[in-house]
Amino acid sequence: MFKKMPVCRLMISCPSDVKTEIEIINRVVDNINDSIGFSMNIFVKTLYWSKNVMPEAGEYPQSIINKQILDKSDAIIAIFGNRIGSPTQHYESGTIEEIELMIQKGKQVFVYFSDKPVRKSEIDMEAETKIQAFKEKYKDRGIYVVYASDEEFNDYVSMHLTRYLTTELANEVNRVNEHTRFDDSISQRKEVDLIYDYTKFYDIKQVSSYTDSNIMKIRTHKDSFEMDIDIINVNKIENKEFAMALFEYAPCDNWSAFFEAGYFFEFDAASSGDIRAFQLEIKDDIRNKVIDRTLQVSCEEEHFRIWIPSTTRDSTAWKKISQVCFVVFFNSTYIDGEKGLLTIRNLKMVPR
Known part of the structure; x- marks a missing residue:
């Protein structure tokens, strides 16, 4: 044979x-x-x-x-x-x-x-x-x-x-024989809701480089969350200060099946007030950035779509996802003023 x-x-x-x-x-x-x-x-x-x-x-x-x-x-x-x-x-x-x-x-x-x-x-x-x-x-x-x-x-x-x-x-x-908890959903070509379906991560962490925790409030809803930022009293030291909405996955989550199946990472975003842009960061278990992109935002809600297989050469980087972060840096590229509200809605993995 x-x-x-x-x-x-x-x-x-x-x-x-x-x-x-x-x-x-x-x-x-x-x-x-x-x-x-x-x-x-x-x-x-x-x-x-x-x-x-x-x-x-x-x-x-x-x-x-x-x-x-x-x-x-x-x-x-x-x-x-x-x-x-x-x-x-x-x-x-x-x-x-x-x-x-x-x-x-x-x-x-x-x-x-x-x-x-x-x-x-x-x-x-x-x-x-x-x-x-x-x-x-x-x-x-x-x-x-x-x-x-x-x-x-x-x-x-x-x-x-x-x-x-x-x-x-x-x-x-x-x-061979590698499985993830998304296999059933992927085999049926289903969307995976990264906010609503991830109930244990529903309390999104707020992280700030500034000692005053009151500069940002995060509000979560069924299909969205909001970052309400007020930096009127912040010293913008070397433009490195930031506020971050953080999804923490512990233990790390295996997203390699999304890579193999050709899924899109999608969400809608809009801002009000002085926010002009935000940074999307997805990190692995040693905090290497699998995705690190600056995205422009305005009062008109915009749909963002990233094809997972286009981000890395193979699925290895997606096997241990530890964090998904939405970051606003305190410089004029990101916030041209002192106050703003960033809304992220319909955060999902969507089949091609």
Whole structure:
């Protein structure tokens, strides 16, 4: 009987000036399949538009590529040489669109920039400017490296793919027989109310960096809570003072099933008085911030929606959630004055 082997579908994406690197990737993948792939019972299949996309009428070329290979891929390797590529309907190039879509899907993204020597006649200053702007955008996200030779590119790809495959296989083993208390709700595609259903957390903690506890009052209701802030007597020392509404989960709560099932973290927010923004922070068991976002708010109630798989590369960070915090810092970005009321309503996990 044939043994079923998991397949990692690896998409290769690059502008037309990149050629040698495609051959290198295919050689690296062949070596991996013959070595650790064989020993770990995993197979890597490369996907590239010229060999895996079939002609299809009635759609834009990039939409066809997305549908036929990107949507089926587990990871992507993107390489930039001297060009950024041709623009698509929505992005500056097809490769950039593929990178962005894979990030949105929460998939593994590897990006490589060539720094190999080139002839002066091959240098396009406009393209170089676009590439540098793209690198600047992604420099803090830890998804790209620069290589100076084919040998260095070979080494990087081999190391990164090997590390990725071993990590994913370990995660897959850990996922077997792993259950959370949300499994029944998720299997039925139900919403999970993070205020009303969490009755033991109904008394939301108020935390302040200021010693006067009277600067904030929290009022809870069936589907909402309010942060009523009055900082008329607060010294805004170095703009680091804050007031926080804190959900404390003890012991830590496992939200990984929401990641795996593709749920959205959603809520409505509105303010009155002087509050202009707040900080949403979701922390793990050692207070690392899984989510840390500044959100603008006004008297018009606004709906906020965060797709959980888009926040991290895998579900590991969501296995030990200890806190959900709504924070107002005492500086003009967050509160332009001395008093305000922030209302958070319908805090839920919602299926896609």
